[in-house]
Amino acid sequence: MSTERIKVYKFGGASVKSAGSFRNLAHIIKTQGGERQLLVVVSAMGKTTNALEALLHLAYQQQDFAAEFEQLKDYHLQVLHELFAEQEHRAFERLEQLFDLLHIQLRGITPNDNYDKVYDQTVSFGELFSSAILHYFLEDQDLANTLIDSRKYIQTDSNWREGKVDWAWTERLIRRDVPALLQQGLVVTQGFLGGTNIGLTTTLGREGSDFSAAIFAYCLGATGMYIWKDVEGLLNADPKHFSDTVRYPEISYQETIEMAYYGASVIHPKTIKPLATKKIPLYVKSFLNPEGEGTRICDCRFEVIAPAYIIKENQCLVSFGVKDFTFISEKNLGTIFNALSELRIKINLMQNSAISFSICTDYNPERLHRLIQTLQDQFVIHYNTDLRLYTIKNYDTASINRTMEGKEVLLEQRTRTTFQIVSR
Numbered sequence: 001m002s003t004e005r006i007k008v009y010k011f012g013g014a015s016v017k018s019a020g021s022f023r024n025l026a027h028i029i030k031t032q033g034g035e036r037q038l039l040v041v042v043s044a045m046g047k048t049t050n051a052l053e054a055l056l057h058l059a060y061q062q063q064d065f066a067a068e069f070e071q072l073k074d075y076h077l078q079v080l081h082e083l084f085a086e087q088e089h090r091a092f093e094r095l096e097q098l099f100d101l102l103h104i105q106l107r108g109i110t111p112n113d114n115y116d117k118v119y120d121q122t123v124s125f126g127e128l129f130s131s132a133i134l135h136y137f138l139e140d141q142d143l144a145n146t147l148i149d150s151r152k153y154i155q156t157d158s159n160w161r162e163g164k165v166d167w168a169w170t171e172r173l174i175r176r177d178v179p180a181l182l183q184q185g186l187v188v189t190q191g192f193l194g195g196t197n198i199g200l201t202t203t204l205g206r207e208g209s210d211f212s213a214a215i216f217a218y219c220l221g222a223t224g225m226y227i228w229k230d231v232e233g234l235l236n237a238d239p240k241h242f243s244d245t246v247r248y249p250e251i252s253y254q255e256t257i258e259m260a261y262y263g264a265s266v267i268h269p270k271t272i273k274p275l276a277t278k279k280i281p282l283y284v285k286s287f288l289n290p291e292g293e294g295t296r297i298c299d300c301r302f303e304v305i306a307p308a309y310i311i312k313e314n315q316c317l318v319s320f321g322v323k324d325f326t327f328i329s330e331k332n333l334g335t336i337f338n339a340l341s342e343l344r345i346k347i348n349l350m351q352n353s354a355i356s357f358s359i360c361t362d363y364n365p366e367r368l369h370r371l372i373q374t375l376q377d378q379f380v381i382h383y384n385t386d387l388r389l390y391t392i393k394n395y396d397t398a399s400i401n402r403t404m405e406g407k408e409v410l411l412e413q414r415t416r417t418t419f420q421i422v423s424r
């Protein structure tokens, strides 16, 4: 089956947050999708994933979650009412069914469950809701489409909340079915979700829908992947923090990977590699201005590019000191790294001195607590929370001055291309 003309579109939560945004999405598909074969990957509506995390938390603590549950259900039903004039529409039945399943899932949770495992079985509902709505809505708009369950295609191990993809198996399954389905019309599927070989749900990490789309694009050998966002493309800073952002019209895979690594929230970090491997260009475009040029991320190279400002919030700086009057040894470092790896704590920045070793990491109270428990016999451990990690890629003096202004710096590090500080 020819896969030459396939495109993959990914729509994030902001692009499906209301009935109006679903209509806009259908309009984009009609006007931009062209005659190509199109696979559409969709995230949960708006802030649904956060809402599901909150529901899970309540259920896990054995607290009442009825109000929060109703609120999430109302939000989805409200959108359905606005999208489907006919109140008997099958979409209502399907959503009721899915919400019933979510309710059963939540009720069954006990404090003894493996949290990360139930997380995946629960939080995954957001994408099941949104993809079902999208499927019926596009159908109503005369956009024939098949809804497929990405958990049956993206196969992962059972590394809950960050399923590791079995590429060979995933590719085989996708190529077996999807090209033929694309011959018949659009294919709609969920972002963020994967499945294990025994049929359990996994997720690919928060904001993982970009990665899902890239997995499909890779396996299908797509001609392009498109991420539709509420910004004009890939910007050099988050417009929430900066008023004078610039858009990169074109940028390399490498630069983008590094930006994502440092915490630019534009694209999920794992998205680029599969695309770069097959040289599939990634377009970042605005769903508010679909005609806009956007950004093309591809196999290109530029000598000079605008400094990128990246801010990672909610950081924690942990320092490990030795208890006797010796220095931090490689053996000490080995012990620390092992504990970090066991607890899946990712280092965003690290620094070593004679008597202490410091890491900056995303603040996760549970994991930090476990880290301290594991290592407190061997090290004196201090930590600060509520910090930010500022990174400037391709910095210059002006960009450093701007970033440092008025900040209390707890840690600073600089390489040839990157400048970073941890600060309050």
Ligand code: ASP
Binding pocket: 012, 013, 043, 044, 049, 050, 126, 191, 192, 205, 206, 207, 208, 209, 210
């Ligand atoms: N809905 C998931 C999240 O909010 C995945 C995604 O949006 O990419 O993290």
Ligand code: MG
Binding pocket: 012, 013, 014, 043, 044, 046, 049, 207
């Ligand atoms: Mg999202």
